Amino acid sequence: MQEIFIDIKSLDMDGRGVGHLENEDGSPGKVIFVEGALPGERVSFETTRKKKNWEAGRLRTLQRASSMRVEPTCRHFGVCGGCSMQHLEPGAQVAMKGRVLEDNLKHIGKVKAEMIMRPMYGPTWDYRYRARLSVRNVPKKGGVLVGFHERGSSFVADITTCEILPDHVARLLVPLRELIGALSIINELPQIEVAIGEESTVMVLRIMAPLTPSDETLLKAFADQWGIHWWLQTKGPDTAQPYYPAPDGPGYKELYYTLPEFGIRMPFKPTDFTQVNHHINRVLVAKALRLLDVQPEDRVADLFCGLGNFTLPLATQAREVVGIEGSTALTTRALDNARANGLADKTAFSTRNLFEVTKGHLVALGKFDRMLVDPPRDGAMALAVALAELRETHEHLMPQRIVYVSCSPSTLARDAGILVHQAGYVMKKAGVVNMFPHTSHVESIGVFELGEKPVPASDNAACVPVDLPAASDAVA
Structure with a gap:
């Protein structure tokens, strides 16, 4: 052929x-x-x-x-689906991501930022402080496999090392195979969640059958040898609990990360959402706050606040910060973190489904001078629409500046179109954040300032939201 x-x-x-x-x-x-x-x-x-x-x-x-x-660094590149761009020079990877962001803004949102910011860089290797490792017993391949999925497949890749995991975790891939191969629940352990903090590394075993005394002995010996903490998860993420070392016993260290520039210490559970790349998270938080330009008298909203990753640093600068998240468990832990950092008097947290937020909800929340938005991949379309409706009837409540942190350039572009064409914001700046080197994942940030009131939506054809295209259709 x-x-x-x-x-x-x-x-x-x-x-x-x-x-x-x-x-x-x-x-x-x-x-x-x-x-x-x-x-x-x-x-x-x-x-x-x-x-x-x-x-x-x-x-x-x-x-x-x-x-x-360039020559890929990882010997498993092309088989393992954890990375897809190791064959492209790192600087060129970031340039490509910048083009993806600009193309999405242009074609989906019909907007153009007045300024494209310099990309935010960080370490390109050993950066992944969170990971979900799949586990499968595959006798045809020699026994237990522990790692990421094969590219484009549900099979677990046969890997023995990983260049994007910190070295002390990467070198455990083979010992983990041997450990799980010796457990009685070898076929009842589908995944291991890894979470790394400042002083501890936690591995959460998703187990679907009880441990035997022999299993417990093996797990404890492994933890002692390699200096890790075991948690056990029997069902959903909420069932994850510390196993060994015990929280009140010797050797136990709390899982936390820090934001030194703001004097913040952030405890978290291994199943909580936290940023994968701790170094870039510090850079991102500092940059977002500079862009938001918070003044001491400002009242600020942090929407999709999670554990308070932005809320607590904001509270060191603003008069008051209101963090809103869809999970009561998260807002409760965010409040605990605020108390632990001495910021409870400047923060307030509430639980609300921000995917269904309306103008009425915004009116009830009152005036915010600044707003930080950090949604998941689905974006913040309901919020953007609510702000557009708020502009029509309660212009005095509109935040003067919005900083939007995004993990999906397509939903950022969609929401930017609504904010610009319907709510009357001007997109002052946009740029990419290289949170996930060697992958095609694009983290980005946009800055919006309140501009002139737009013409009524019925007269503005650009206001009509459109369905987001699939990745291949967007490029074609």
């Missing part, structure tokens, strides 16, 4: 090279997404999925290599 070569022009949101087949007249034809290919390269590919208007495939032959191509 004759190989067909195409020129790769760009990368899509999944880090795949994008090119086109040629029509008979030489014009661009069907879009091809090639895993492992980079812009500027000429490649042939093996098709893995075919649709009428596009195909997806894997790189087969590299006829012309990009100057940005």
